[in-house]
Amino acid sequence: MYKKAKLDNGLRIVTYRMSGMESVALGIWIKVGGRYESEQNKGLSHFLEHMLFKGTKKYSCRKLKESIEGVGGSLNGFTSEEVTCYLVKIPGRHLDLALDVLSDMVINPVLSPEDIEKEKTVILEEIKMYKDLPQSYVYELLDNLLWPGQPLGMSILGTQESVGGFNREFLDSYKKKYYVPFNMVVSAAGALIHTEFVGKVENRFKQRIDTGINAFLPVREEQKEPQFEILAKDTEQTHLALGFHSIKRDHPLRYALDLLHVILGGNMSSRLFDELREKRGLAYDIGTQVKRYYDTGAFIVHAGIDNHKVSEAIKLILEELKRVKDKLVSESEFKRAKEFYLGQLRLALEDTLDHMLWIGEHTIALDKMYSLKEVINGVKKIKPRDLKEVSRAIFKNEGMNLALIGPLEGQQGMIEGLLHI
Numbered sequence: 001m002y003k004k005a006k007l008d009n010g011l012r013i014v015t016y017r018m019s020g021m022e023s024v025a026l027g028i029w030i031k032v033g034g035r036y037e038s039e040q041n042k043g044l045s046h047f048l049e050h051m052l053f054k055g056t057k058k059y060s061c062r063k064l065k066e067s068i069e070g071v072g073g074s075l076n077g078f079t080s081e082e083v084t085c086y087l088v089k090i091p092g093r094h095l096d097l098a099l100d101v102l103s104d105m106v107i108n109p110v111l112s113p114e115d116i117e118k119e120k121t122v123i124l125e126e127i128k129m130y131k132d133l134p135q136s137y138v139y140e141l142l143d144n145l146l147w148p149g150q151p152l153g154m155s156i157l158g159t160q161e162s163v164g165g166f167n168r169e170f171l172d173s174y175k176k177k178y179y180v181p182f183n184m185v186v187s188a189a190g191a192l193i194h195t196e197f198v199g200k201v202e203n204r205f206k207q208r209i210d211t212g213i214n215a216f217l218p219v220r221e222e223q224k225e226p227q228f229e230i231l232a233k234d235t236e237q238t239h240l241a242l243g244f245h246s247i248k249r250d251h252p253l254r255y256a257l258d259l260l261h262v263i264l265g266g267n268m269s270s271r272l273f274d275e276l277r278e279k280r281g282l283a284y285d286i287g288t289q290v291k292r293y294y295d296t297g298a299f300i301v302h303a304g305i306d307n308h309k310v311s312e313a314i315k316l317i318l319e320e321l322k323r324v325k326d327k328l329v330s331e332s333e334f335k336r337a338k339e340f341y342l343g344q345l346r347l348a349l350e351d352t353l354d355h356m357l358w359i360g361e362h363t364i365a366l367d368k369m370y371s372l373k374e375v376i377n378g379v380k381k382i383k384p385r386d387l388k389e390v391s392r393a394i395f396k397n398e399g400m401n402l403a404l405i406g407p408l409e410g411q412q413g414m415i416e417g418l419l420h421i
Contacts, residue, residue, distance in 0.1 A: 002359055002369050003194040010182030011205050013198050014363050016189040016355055024095050024190035025356035027087040028102050029364040031185075032178040034081040034156040035216040035293075041170065042151070043158015046079040047123060048171050052086065053077065054115040057108040059101060061115075067101055075101070081152060082216075082293060083364050089353045092191025096200065103204040106179060113168050120163055127157050134239040134405040135285075135304060137231075141403035142241040145227050146298055150220060181207050183214050187360030190352035219296045221245050221399075226419035228402040230412060237284075238305045238406030242317060245399040246290070246297035247390070250366055254292075255379045256386035257299070257394075261290050262337040263329060263387070264320065265301060269336070271320050272301065282306055282313045294365065299394050307407055314402070314418045322421050325391045328384040338379055345375065395421055 005013040033045050053075075055061040068075040073090030086105055088098040130136045140155050147153035157163075186201050223245070247253060265272040265288030276282045286303040301321075305313045329337075348354040349372060362369045370378075400419055408415070 001371050004363075004369075005194075005198045007181065007202055007205065009205065009207055010180075011201070012185045012363060012367075013201055014185065014187045014359050014369065015192060015194045015197055016359055017192060017194065018190050018352060018355065021190045021352055022092055023089055023352045024092045024098070024188060024192050025087065025089045025353040026095070026098050026102060026188045027085050027186070027356050027360045028106050029185040029187065029360050030084045030106075030179055031082070031183045031214055031364050033079055033083050034154070035151045036178070036214075037151055037154075037158075039154065040162060040165075041158075041174075042154050042162045043123070043156065044162075044166065044170065044174050045084055046156050046158065047119065047163065047166055048174060049077050049079045049084050049086075050119050050123065051111055051115065051171060052105045052109045054112070054119070055110045056104040057110065058104050064101060064105065067097060071097065073098065079156060081156065083361070085357075085360065087353070087356070095188075095192055095197070099200055099204065103201075106184075107205070107207070109175075111168050111171050111175075116166065116168055116171065120166065123157060123163055124160055127155070127160065127163070130155075130157070134231075134233060134235055138239045138241045138302075138403050138405050139300075141229050141231060141405070142243045142300065142401060145229060145401035145403060146243050146245065147219065147221075151216070152219060152293070152296075178214065181205055185360055185364040187356050187363060189355035189359065219293070221296065223401075224398050226397055226400040226402070226416075228404070228412075228415055228419060230408050230415065231403075231405045232407065232409040233405050235406050236307075238307050238310050238404055238408065240301070240303045240305055240310075240313070241403045242301040242314075243401045243403075244299045244394045244396070246299040246394050248295050248297055249292040251297075253386060253390045253393075255375075256382050256390045257290060257297075258341055259334070259337045259379070259382060260324065260387050260391055261288050261299070262341050263333060264288050264324065266337075267340060271324075272303075272317065275320060276303065276313060276316055280312075280316070282309050282316070305406075310404070310406070310408065310411070311414055311418060314415070318418065318421050321391070321395045325388065325395050325421075328388055331384070334384050334387075338382075342376060342379060345372065397421055 003015050071094045077086045090098045144153045276286050283303045283305050289300040291298040
């Protein structure tokens with residue numbers, strides 16, 4: 001179903017032809033992100049991603065956008081902890097244009113000193129913006145609790161100090177180290193032919209053969225007791241992020257974890273949504289999130305809570321986590337979770353962009369791909385006892401971390417007394 005190729009210089013190409021589609025989605029992935037940085041250069045991956053949209057030797061900043069948007073396409077990029085991706089979704093007949101634009105961005109960015117100085121001010125404002133958004137900034141507080149003093153625990157945007165020190169030499173050196181063929185994947189899905197596409201990619205990436213090991217420092221998780229941080233702020237509601245150390249990306253229980261996420265907070269029929277919002281009216285927004293990395297992960301409960309009912313909400317959340325540890329989920333609830341998970345995946349993979357992201361992420365992160373059939377078979381093998389096993393492995397006192405932003409001055413003792421599961 002999926003087709004792969006590997007060029008002599010190490011560049012990997014993966015495609016999926018989706019018959020009947022008018023569009024094609026294309027992504028160029030680089031195996032570098034926030035985890036590859038230090039405190040001194042934190043935010044460099046994200047900054048470089050921004051700079052690649054400022055123009056190339058062939059396309060000006062404006063021309064990059066006009067070339068894609070002028071034929072009905074969209075151009076974007078993102079930086080995460082372990083990867084950076086540049087992507088286009090475009091009508092299939094313009095695939096050559098999309099590949100030309102993206103490849104030129106990755107290979108030949110101008111990185112002008114003037115643009116770098118201007119972008120510093122933009123990103124410094126972005127850093128300030130997130131600090132002013134408690135529903136976002138609470139995650140930064142939580143990450144620092146989960147992985148203190150490590151790249152995973154630091155903002156992917158960097159700090160005012162680190163971003164302020166960036167210059168062209170920094171960016172160019174970083175790009176030459178990581179933006180090399182053996183460290184890249186090109187993925188595409190939609191209206192394309194694999195062999196033709198491989199030839200086009202090869203024509204644009206005639207770069208040297210690079211060898212080496214691209215690695216980051218292994219994660220350290222030495223937590224021995226519950227931790228919490230309260231940022232006292234005059235907000236209309238209290239923003240909560242409760243996080244536990246979790247399993248790595250390709251762990252054998254990964255599908256059990258996904259189903260646990262669905263049951264606890266993945267949709268409007270989930271336990272936390274029903275208990276805290278529908279039955280008690282304690283929160284408007286409540287749900288769960290799963291973070292996956294190469295060697296670790298996190299399971300997160302997030303909520304916006306009535307300022308006067310924070311302790312009640314925390315108590316109820318922890319009771320629900322304890323309940324799923326102690327008792328098997330019912331067959332009917334388990335079946336609904338499976339159907340929801342697989343149904344959402346099927347719907348997503350009908351879209352060329354989502355399918356491109358699916359095959360690209362698995363290839364760059366694990367150098368493997370999972371077909372929909374393989375995932376379905378994997379999920380079908382999961383039993384209710386597997387959810388109990390993974391919940392017991394994750395929901396432990398010594399792995400509990402709680403971040404709160406709200407008008408909670410003087411409530412540290414009360415909060416600390418609740419942190420038991």
